[in-house]
Amino acid sequence: MIIKERDNLDRVIFEVIFENSGSLFAKEGLANFLAKTFKNRGTSKNPETKFLKKLDDNAIHLSIASGKETITFHTSFLKSKQKTALKLLKELLVDPNFSEIAFEKTKKEILASIERKKSDFDYIASINLNKATFPQTPLAYPIMGEKLEFSLEEVKNHYKNFFIQENMTFVIGGNFDEIDTNKFLELFPNGKKAKMPFFTPIQNEIIENKTTEQAYIYFNAPFNVNKKEHYKAKISTFILGAGGFGSRIMEEIRVKNGLAYSAYASNSFTNHTNTLKGYMQTKIENQSFAIDKLKEIILDFSQNGIKEEELIQAKNFLIGSEPLRNETLNQKLARKFNEYYNGYEKNYYKKELKLIEELSLNELNNFIKNHNEINKLSFSIVTK
Structure with missing residues (x-):
């Protein structure tokens, strides 16, 4: 699916959304971990600050978020930087930094965030509600997880199994030159879209x-x-x-x-x-x-x-x-x-x-x- 909305201002929004790939389809915290790896670790050829500097030098904003159902890559940039922005996004999508060092760094950052949440009583009440009413389901844990009990290999497998053409939707907005989304589709293999589960809360x-x-x-x-x-x-x-x-x-x-x-x-x-x-x-x-x-x-x-x-x-x-x-x-x-x-x-x-x-x-x-x-x-x- 390609969704477009044009205007005349000198900026572009381009999103690649991977459906049926979020926390409902992964081990506790794993989909969020993958999104954070993309966001903070750069590519294997240009890890971390090297890749982030390229974004900054071209005033390209990149955010990557994992939800319960989707993982979304959101970019925004000036129209004059469209070619550069799409090039960098392609590089990131096909060459994420899956090194052991990057894995341990991301793990440490997320565990620190989890620790900070222990003093946020609104957060605790919210996640406890899901634990009580959706027990033994993926909804029973927060998107960032509470325990990161998975390996680097499992992170790579989620990327391999869920970043497929059948899961991809494109959202394009602003004053953009036409974007050939097939160039992004071609980066990924065909696969089978996972079935969306449905959950009804129990009273608790x-x-x-x-x-x-x-x-x-x-x-x-x-x-x-x-x-x-x-x-x-x-x-x-x-x-x-x-x-x-x-x-x-x-x-x-x-x-x-x-x-x-x-x-x-x-x-x-x-x-x-x-x-x-x-x-x-x-x-x-x-x-x-x-x-x-x-x-x-x-x-x-x-x-x-x-x-x-x-x-x-x-x-x-x-x-x-x-x-x-x-x-x-x-x-x-x-x-x-x-x-x-x-x-x-x-x-x-x-x-x-x-x-x-x-x-x-x-x-x-x-x-x-x-x-x-x-x-x-x-x-x-x-x-x-």
Whole structure:
């Protein structure tokens, strides 16, 4: 797939995205390790600072990220540097620095990052939630991992097995000269695309005690919504907890009861799971009451739905703020990629606005009442 968005500014964005190659398809932490190797270690011919200097000398920005599903190579550069940028990216893609020295250096850097995360209570609560609700699955560990129990040979094998033509998508934006993406495809062999797994969270609770004056509370629940009704889920969760002040959760948890500075809920609809998730932070003594209040809010929402004025306010905000969500080149490219990658029809986001505008109160309340699975709440709590 090739996704393009042109403009007249003197810069180019070029991404190579390897689908079905992220942390869901590898040993704990391995896909992230591979991405960090590409980002920080350069090529075997021009290791580390030698390669990075070439990027800097030509004002080429390169970032490489591993997610749960993908590994993405993102480059941005001036149009005058397009030929140089593509040449350097090709060099990196075909000649990563897989030396023992590079392996040990990357391992040391990531283990240091993992160690620093041990004092980040939001991070701990977040990853513990996945451990509790997706046990014995790749979702049970963070993308960077907690233990790096793999060899250099296994890193090389992941590169060999998942960097294949069938996994490649190209995203091109800006004022670019035509790019022959076949020149990038030819760098890699054919192969078989791995099947995307799908996971449904189980109901569970996990508590970790730390020296803290606040309770960090993360939660999730299954939200079994098909793609055709994603727009209904979007507006319903906006009213429930994604809309900031004015949303049910924020109003009840913070404004009326003063239990938390921030309380939030959002949808996570991906190719590998569908959940309602959220978080709040409260004083230790308010922990149990805040959780009970959250359960009460969601139960009332699922049983009784919403009011007309809530629907009107949500529609006005989502439709009125649409230009801000499709303003920059990066936003436009991300939308086009998401339409393709998530299986939406072309120009889905424009059509979604029309669907939201025409959605009736009765339709939305029927949708909400048909999804009482959101009451199967799981909690991860970091507390004293």
